[in-house]
Amino acid sequence: MGDLKAEAIGLDFHYGEFQALHAIDLPIHENAVTALIGPSGCGKSTFLRCCNRMHDLYDGSRYGGEVKLYPDGVNIVGDDVDPIEMRMRIGMVFQKPNPFPKSIYDNVAFGLRTRGGLARSEIADAVEPALKSAALWDEVKDRLQESAWKLSGGQQQRLCIARALATGPELLLLDEPTSALDPIATAGIEELILALRKRITIVIVTHNMQQATRISDWTAFFYLGRLVEFGATKQLFVKPEKAETEAYLTGRFG
Amino acid sequence: MVAEAPVVTHGSPSGGGPRGRGLSRPGARLRWWSERVIEAGLLLAALSSIGITIAILYVLVSESVAFFRVVSIVDFLTDTMWMPLFDDARFGILPLLAGTLLSSGVGLAVAVPIGLTSALYLSEFAAPRTREIIKPFLEMLAGVPTVVYGYFALLFVTPLLQRWLFPDLPGFNILSPGLVIGIMIIPYVSSVSEDAMRAVPMELREAAFAMGATRVEVAVRVVLPAALSGVAAAFALGMSRAVGETMVVAIAAGQQPNLTLDPREPAATITAYIVQVALGDLPHGSIGYLSIFAAGLTLMLMTLVFNVAAWLLRRRFREAY
Ligand SMILES: Nc1ncnc2c1ncn2[C@@H]1O[C@H](COP(=O)(O)OP(=O)(O)O)[C@@H](O)[C@H]1O
Ligand SMILES: [Mg+2]
Secondary structure, eight states, X not given: OOOEEEEEEEEEEXXXXXXXXXXXXXXXXXXXXXXXXXXXXXXXXXXXXXTTTGGGGSTTEEEEEEEEXXXXXXXXXXXXXXXXXXXXXXXXXOSSOOOOSSBHHHHHHHHHHHHOOOOHHHHHHHHHHHHHHTTOHHHHTTOTTSBGGGSOHHHXXXXXXXXXXXXXXXXXXXXXXXXXXXXXXXXXXHHHHHHHTTTSEEEEEOSOXXXXXXXXXXXXXXXXXXXXXXXXXXXXXXXXXXXXXHHHHTTSOO | OOOOOOOOOOSOOXXXXXXXXXXXXXXXXXXXXXXXXXXXXXXXXXXXXXXXXXXXXHHHHHHHHHHHHHSOHXXXXXXXXXXXXXXXXEEOSHHHHHHHHHHHHHHHHHHHXXXXXXXXXXXXXXXXXXXXXXXXXXXXXXXXXXXXXXXXXXXXXXXXXXXXXXXXXXXXXXXXXXXHHHHHHHHHHHHHHHHHHXXXXXXXXXXXXXXXXXXXXXXXXXXXXXXXHHHXXXXXXXXXXXXXXXXXXXXXXXXXXXXXXXXXXXXXXHHHHHHHHHHSOOOTTSHHHXXXXXXXHHHHHHHHHHHHHHHHHHHHHHHTO
């Protein structure tokens, strides 16, 4: 199924003294959805946040190994790599919808303005397609200047996706994007991910295994900071190779 | 980030033994009573502030009523002269109001930019250790006695201004105490704004960082707007402090009521006038003496407006998250 968009090679991560990730080798296939599953605290978010150098914001974080971003093959977690440059190439959506206390329009425009050097008209031209890709345009097109905080939770989360898409990221990271939403809003987000997956590479953390089977092409099972098993979603869920994976999938722990 | 770990607990939490608490136990009645008494005492202490506020208002209003029997409210609000000691006395509050607003305005012009910048620095940039060093110094600014600030304005800032900026500046002027009031209220503006900034959830900052924003962009484009109502509350608090400031202006502004918009001129503020009369030898009950209550009431109403504004704004920013 296509080329690799990114690839973790022997990735280690430390929070201070505590090693949260151990030698992760994980391929991220291009224009496909990769789901990260595993019990709470196994390192899913930690892995995701390595991919856009989010850990750099906090003291005591230490990376080891590599996360290569293709086509150029730059090592995202390399010491000499500018984290801001990496974050500009990669989008992220968080567990809790976190729109800025600004208008809907300004939320979507935020990343473009951060890049600088864009004319007003260029920004305006990018806002509409981003909202359309996030399946939010019809609901907000008449109130782009209203505060984003007036939207419902599901709308806010789709706005966060639009905000991330506006800058045309090469890779989209989603950390349990539906865990704070009701079932209807969750279905909306899942539909959106399915619509996006042929156009953009997505890595999604989820604790909901049904969700992983519904929306992902590839699944990685993490346990205690290690990658236990990786494979095509269907195969991994139907015929897991490792005993731990099977135990988790059948609900025997986690 | 939520620190969650697959923790398995064995057994049950150990309790503190049997918890018999029968009402029949001797001493229970006594404890009930002593708790009621303590509670009543606490309530009394809490109510005392309300009582004192009401008492102050009562004095101000009743004496002001006596004043306004002689001087009409219209004259009080529109007359452009405040000359309480002349035979043909005039009681227009405007000159005092102008002096008050001018000195507070100068003060805010100093305190807002500096207070806000230091709040942004402390909340968004300073390492915890730097913060621990800087904060006590900031707070110390608020602890310096105002008399000291007054003489600082008169004997240091005014000569400095005369030497470097305005050679013709009179020895008494509004500008110099205004600047010093500004320094004095920096800690109020900065600590209230900093609280508002620190209350901005980390998720908002992370969202901006994740888009490739720099620290300055996050501070200016995300944290500041998100903390805006708290910052506005800080301004209102600073303003109410500045308006009520007495000693600095009494010492360094000259005590001449002067309807002017030029801060380089000497002028009196409402507060400076009140101390001047209260410490002077006007006979109690005279109209000049009563005038300080009318002036005091005006001041209290102004301060009230700023405090209510601050309170409303702060409530709004608490509700935001
Ligand atoms: N900021 C942090 N400091 C120290 N340890 C952390 C921090 N964040 C997470 N951890 C630890 O790292 C491990 C992995 O956490 P995380 O990646 O958040 O798990 P998941 O997202 O799979 O639930 C957990 O044991 C957690 O306690
Ligand atoms: Mg997580």
